[in-house]
Amino acid sequence: MVVGAGIVGLAHAVEAVGRGLSVLVVERDDRAVGASVRNFGHGCFTAQDGEALTYAFTARERWIQLAKEADFWLRESGTVVVARAEDEQQVLEDFAQVRDGHARLLDRDAVLARVPANPDEVLGGAFLPQDIRVDPREAVPAIARWYAEQRGAHVAWSTTVQGFEAGSGVTLVRTSRGDVVATKVILAVGHDxxxxxxxxARTAGVQRCTLQMLRVDAPAGAAGGPREIDPAIFTGTSMLRYNGFRLSPALTAVRERLTAQHPALIDAAVNLMVTQRPDGTLTLGDTHAYATTPGPFHPEALDELLLTEAARLFATGPLTVRERWQGVYASAPAPFLNATPMPGVRAVSVTSGIGMTTALGLAPRVLDSFL
Structure with missing residues (x-):
């Protein structure tokens, strides 16, 4: 049994069925509505480090194959990292030296040819060609539908797990629709x-990270419609979020400068980045706040901060907002939770905000050690 039909749960279900197992996915809602559909839809493979980098590039190949099999939109669009200061450009130069062709330096004109950044601020940048984009609102449901059509695959939607009892070589799972006996259980419920x-959760230091995000209209293109922006867009704040950039000694200077010049960005732990959805609108984000039990209130000042910084990045007037939402994911000191809280049950969560990037690579490693 897999508990949870987000991307982490589906990754384990797809992998297990591919190994010839009979798998039941149990999901409390009638569709995925959590972190797996509230994100940028960005496969941020290149900027990872350590085990996350290994999982990410395994996941990349699986995403591309799944897009063909489950028939959802995927773009091998890469990411453009915009450098707007000398220290940011130095970070990218250091990063490109160790990424063996997975990061290509760009001059100012090459950046502006790819993204509609403010020409007065751009010094240079880098292109990360291995990164991909999907529409998470389409991709995750498509994977669930495709999975349900596979031999040995079963899904119970709107079914709540109420508890577990260890048996002799099996686990009894009590659900809102009756009891189920499973030989193994993957608990993939994220922050829950x-x-x-x-x-x-306490031992691992798991908290909930909440983030504010928006969907906005893209800057106008030459023909008057939305400008097509193929790659994802990173900024200097993104360098502070992804571990791959930490190899550069210049990252300290980036943090110190942003803290002095733009303290609100640091206080809100902003990762100013943008991806374009298939309809031409942009996903814009994001802020980060951490708590075991987050408050329910959504500070408008944080949305205004994101909108102001995006307008500065693009050198546009006020951006038109189409949707606002609060994301939430599991956060902990270690990037992954892979624990056995009781015999026969493995609790798995991506505790670093990179579930879409790594889950399809993490699942095979978890099952190798658990089955």
């Missing part, structure tokens, strides 16, 4: 692991 195994 504490609802089932609070001590496991």
């Amino acid at each position: 692991v504490d609802r089932f195994f609070p001590e496991t």
Whole structure:
């Protein structure tokens, strides 16, 4: 049994069925509505480091194959990292030296040819060609539908897991639709692991990270419609979020300068980045706040901060907002939770905000050690 039909749960279900197992996915809602559909739809493979980098590039190939099999939109569009200061350009130069062709330096004109950044601010940048984009609102449901059509695959939507009991070589899972016996259980409920195994969550330091995001109209193109922006767009704040950039000694200077010049960005832990959806609108974000139990209120000042910084990045007037939402994901000191809270049950969560990037590569490693 896999508990949770977000991208982490589906990754394990797809992998297990591919190994010839009979798998039941149980999901409390009638569709995925959490972190897996509230994100940028960005496969941020190149900027990872350590085990996350390994999982990411395994996931890349699986995303491309799944897009063909499950028939959803995917763009091998890469990412443009815009450098607007000398220290940011130095970080990119250091990064490109160790990424073996996976990061190509760009001059100012090459950046402006790819993204509609403010010409007065751009010094240079880098292109990360291995990164991809999907529409998470389409891709995750498409994977769930495709999975349900596979031999040995079963999905129980609108079904709540109420508890687990260890048996002799099996686990009894009590659900709102009756009891189920499973030989193995993958608990892939993201930040809600504490609802089932609070001590496991406490030991791992799991909290909830909430983030504010928006969907806005793109700057106008030459023909008057929305400008097509193929790559994802990173900025200097993105360098502070992704571990791959930490190899550069210049990253300290980036943080110190942004703290002095734009303290609001640092206080809100902003990752100013943009991806374009298939309809031409842009996903814009994001802020980060951490708590075991986040408050329900959505500060408008944070949305205004994102909108102001995006307008500065693009040198446009006020951006038209089409949607606003709050994302939430599991956060912990370690990037991944892979724990066994009781015999026969493995709690798995991506605790670093990179579930879409790594889950399809993490799942094979988890199952190798668990089955």
